[in-house]
Amino acid sequence: MNPFDLDETIHQRTRLGIMTVLYEAGEADFAFLKSTLDLTDGNLGRHIEVLAAAGYVATRRGYDGRRARTWVSLTPQGTSALRIEVDMLRDIVGRVQPSQN
């Protein structure tokens, strides 16, 4: 198996960020993801669509007072796919020395 045959749906840097933040947060709303990852509405929305279409994340709509909010969380499928991606990254990381700076 090609050790670099990474899942592009997750490996893409913004989506890797979204998946890792959701893994840690459990669930996060759009505003949190946007500010944490320094994204625009459009950019975040497109990446969430790709991840939801792959079955890796689920979204939930609700209200905070009168403000509509959208929460995002990893599905079990997303969690295991992220772990497989990170296992492969762990192998790559082990092959390269840390930088000095």
Add this chain to the structure above:
Amino acid sequence: MNPFDLDETIHQRTRLGIMTVLYEAGEADFAFLKSTLDLTDGNLGRHIEVLAAAGYVATRRGYDGRRARTWVSLTPQGTSALRIEVDMLRDIVGRVQPSQN
């Protein structure tokens, strides 16, 4: 700094594979890279162009008997850029538990 602000020139999975294999091999020819990473001539050629344009790899042409061969190696700039990328991946890897399988 956004911990997921990875250098797309290196982070793209095929180019990450090329850079890591070159880091380990020191220098490798096209045939070795193609077979190791399961790539086509066109695919490998395009990625090498992107990496060379960024100053991350250098290519050298030569002959093996009468057979023309192209060798590729990391530049010092490429080596340090790879280490920075891998440092960031090391941080991400530390945030996610290994998968059980």
